[in-house]
Amino acid sequence: MSLHRLTIHEAHELLRQREVSAVELTESVLARIDECDPEIKAYITVTPEVALEQAARADERIAKGEAGPLTGIPVAIKDNMCTRGVHTSCGSRILESFTPPYTATAVERLFDEGAVLVGKTNMDEFAMGSSTEHSAFFPTHNPWDPSRVPGGSSGGSAAAVVANETLFALGSDTGGSIRQPAALCGVVGLKPTYGRVSRYGLIAFASSLDQIGPLTKDVTDCALVLNALAFHDPLDSTSASESTPDYTSYLVEDLARVVVGVPTEYFTAGLDPGVEARVREAIAQLEELGAQVREISMPHERYVVATYFLTSWPEASANLARYDGLKYGLSAPDAQNIREAQSKARGRGFGTEVKRRIMLGTYALSSGYYDAYYLKAQKVRTLIKEDFDRAFAEGVDVIVGPTSPIVAFGLGEKVDDPLEMYLADLYTIPANLAGLPGISIPCGFHEGLPVGFQIMGRRFAEGTVLSVAYAYERSTDHHSRRPD
Amino acid sequence: MKITRAEVVHIADLARLELAEDEIQRLQADLSQILEYVDQLSQLDTTEVPPTAHVVAREDVLREDVTRPSLPPEEVLYNAPQAEEGYFRVHAVLPKGEQ
Numbered sequence: 045m046s047l048h049r050l051t052i053h054e055a056h057e058l059l060r061q062r063e064v065s066a067v068e069l070t071e072s073v074l075a076r077i078d079e080c081d082p083e084i085k086a087y088i089t090v091t092p093e094v095a096l097e098q099a100a101r102a103d104e105r106i107a108k109g110e111a112g113p114l115t116g117i118p119v120a121i122k123d124n125m126c127t128r129g130v131h132t133s134c135g136s137r138i139l140e141s142f143t144p145p146y147t148a149t150a151v152e153r154l155f156d157e158g159a160v161l162v163g164k165t166n167m168d169e170f171a172m173g174s175s176t177e178h179s180a181f182f183p184t185h186n187p188w189d190p191s192r193v194p195g196g197s198s199g200g201s202a203a204a205v206v207a208n209e210t211l212f213a214l215g216s217d218t219g220g221s222i223r224q225p226a227a228l229c230g231v232v233g234l235k236p237t238y239g240r241v242s243r244y245g246l247i248a249f250a251s252s253l254d255q256i257g258p259l260t261k262d263v264t265d266c267a268l269v270l271n272a273l274a275f276h277d278p279l280d281s282t283s284a285s286e287s288t289p290d291y292t293s294y295l296v297e298d299l300a301r302v303v304v305g306v307p308t309e310y311f312t313a314g315l316d317p318g319v320e321a322r323v324r325e326a327i328a329q330l331e332e333l334g335a336q337v338r339e340i341s342m343p344h345e346r347y348v349v350a351t352y353f354l355t356s357w358p359e360a361s362a363n364l365a366r367y368d369g370l371k372y373g374l375s376a377p378d379a380q381n382i383r384e385a386q387s388k389a390r391g392r393g394f395g396t397e398v399k400r401r402i403m404l405g406t407y408a409l410s411s412g413y414y415d416a417y418y419l420k421a422q423k424v425r426t427l428i429k430e431d432f433d434r435a436f437a438e439g440v441d442v443i444v445g446p447t448s449p450i451v452a453f454g455l456g457e458k459v460d461d462p463l464e465m466y467l468a469d470l471y472t473i474p475a476n477l478a479g480l481p482g483i484s485i486p487c488g489f490h491e492g493l494p495v496g497f498q499i500m501g502r503r504f505a506e507g508t509v510l511s512v513a514y515a516y517e518r519s520t521d522h523h524s525r526r527p528d
Numbered sequence: 529m530k531i532t533r534a535e536v537v538h539i540a541d542l543a544r545l546e547l548a549e550d551e552i553q554r555l556q557a558d559l560s561q562i563l564e565y566v567d568q569l570s571q572l573d574t575t576e577v578p579p580t581a582h583v584v585a586r587e588d589v590l591r592e593d594v595t596r597p598s599l600p601p602e603e604v605l606y607n608a609p610q611a612e613e614g615y616f617r618v619h620a621v622l623p624k625g626e627q
Contacts, residue, residue, distance in 0.1 A: 145603040238583050281589045350566040361543060370618050372607035382619040383544070391546030399545060403555055404562055406543040422579035424569055429580060463561060479583025503584060
């Protein structure tokens, strides 16, 4: 039996019934990584020793009858989440030799549940990118077609899940970095509500937008992982104190009272007709399942990318000021004074994309420009947020559309035209700007490549989002298709 | 909006980024292109619109002022490029003669 092909809930049943052990499951995943990863390159670091030790402990828990849904389940963690004693690079030269002294809360929660760390996944440097080509180390290849990108910035996590190189993964999402690679690789990816999952130990990119979430093989697994992640963390001042339901209780096939909003503005020039066809079919399927579909308007959709630039880049320039080569990270021992040491370490340690964003962010925050750029963007952000609030106030439960306007593109195809690459994030950015939960689920294929369907909901209504995703998934078989 | 070479050099100095000549030229072109793109926001009249400070309304978060264990010094200094006697060792902040 190919254990690495299992979903979390399938593996849990076998573990619970003692038909397989956590060590056997982990060995199967590690063997799969050995087999696939030389070509896919989803991982920056593979952690077999940690994994086998955690798996052995999971087996002890299972033997005592204390197995939770994630006990003994292999997980891959994006390399921007701190893992005590395990190298954490954030895809950057500046942290190439960094080993954190503590573990991120989200990861700690999974460990508490008995999950097994198999490795740290590749990503665009500091999560800045949509293709994983901005990793300082190497690009990741899309398992459906290795000449194409897996999306980004959580491209390693998405590729690892679809290639069965893990049972599930964590990613982070600032402007689409969980949902877009989930779409391009054909897996389920959820960005929870802003504040739903603790960010303690997540290496910061843009603090008003960043959120951690799961990448899984199906919607049931997504709900199981969210159950472990969603809670109030006193170590993160932006962590939400709203109560958390059992998200699996929303996995019911009943869309009778659900109102689905479809923004007209999401179906305009730039959307690949092949992607549009699959998304329209998915919407028709929701109607077939009993949902009421309503056309809605998001008049400020055209401003989302510009607002995102002027929000996330200034925040990034401030967050990344901490990399000064003094306390940790790449240093410049050849410098003559402290200022030169900082400039040299940063000049050598950051890649092209990170420098571009730090430069624009610094410019937008510099004296005399703050009002015209950052403040202006925060005002437009209010208008974008109000577009969503209005739709929800008028009775819409979820807002759906494409996750990405295009399927996976070729490696190297867009890397020299940054603006073109950024514009492809237009459907995922709004959920970050408005703080909403959004999921991408597989809805079919175009030219042999996966297409993602996005479902967004009200703040803290992850349950509603999951219920619509689950009902759709149960009526199709797109999620069960794998590259091999 | 065209950015000058001098502006790129000035911003790089503010951001503490040492740039090579080809990077300066590339950034001059990229920043000009991106600022031109974001200029579309000026079409919107936002005089009466309040800025978003937080997408989710939050009260100030306070905790009890109690001491808790923190990381031991050797773990804090483990990643330091240079450390000495329990401190981070850095370059001189003031040039020689001003110390």
